[in-house]
Amino acid sequence: MKISEIYKILDEIAPFEFQESWDNSGILLGSMQSEFDKIYLSLDIDSDMLDKVDENSLVITHHPLIFKGLKNIDFTKYPSNLIYKMIKKDIKLISMHTNFDKCILNRYVATEILKYKIVDEQDFLIFMEVNMEFDKLCFDIKTKLNIKNLRVVKSKNYIKNIALCTGSGSDLIGKIEVDCFLTGDLKYHTALENLENKLSLIDINHYESECYFAESLAKNLQKNKIKAIITNSVNPFSYI
Template sequence: NTYFTEEILGFKISFKDEFLIYVENSMSFEALCDWVKKKLNLQILRVSDCGKKDIKRIAICTGSGGDLISKVDADCFLSGDFKYHQALEALSNQISLIDLGHFESERYFSQCLAKDLKNLPLQVIITVSKNPFQYF
């Protein structure tokens, strides 16, 4: 989560709460979506906009963070694999969602891991995964 937030998205972390990372950064929902698409090199995002004009606090969890929605204290939550009822729960709590996709948010893990392992006296093979889904 830290590597993804700082190195990939380019945000400064305000604080952490277990699996959640929080960022304080005032921008519109549309600007945040554009930023995320640019940083992750994505053409489309699946989103749920609660209608807040200004997103001041962002929560981030790589992978599948939908089960954490009840713990999120932010204007927008970035994660992957959100389900229908999780989106409804988020909207009822005035939280916008940006579904990054599970693979899209975790594909950088091998880079992060390689950085940590390269100075250890170990021989390690890191396999880069391929997204099993395609978009048309």
């Protein structure tokens, strides 16, 4: 199969033109005329994952391996070490980042994983009704996202509605008016500010909230009779 064929299908699922201006989604290794034998789906790329990928394959990731311009190529340092290994194994790479967030991933986590009622969608944000005690909501989210410990900002005891942005969405806080916001990578000063502003926060972690990329894309590819191997990169964090 050629890259051009799968790219057309991916563009129909989550159009690449919807990516943010700072993003780098699209073909990162290979060309439209490149051919491949197998497709692997993963949140990111790491060395262990690449060892398991067959030669002459296509890897489709959520996060772009090449995000900013590379000023030098040092095969002992990330990401050049992974690019070198991919070139040696003739592995092609396509990334679907902010375009996939907007079109598929945020809604998938809301409906298929959290299973709350969606009342509105705005770009990266999914708005839902929950109507439950804050502590109960935290327990429900911990269970469904398989997170052992949550970092939270408890500003209200009862939560009527929430907003969700998988990954890292703290920059969107100024655009929402809900009782609680779910996202990852929350910082200390963001927490302090929103404690004062009476907005509850639940940090759902970056990896744990976006590790559903592979399965959500696989289901969309199946509709086009495209088979893919679901894999996942390692979570760089460990919890002790």
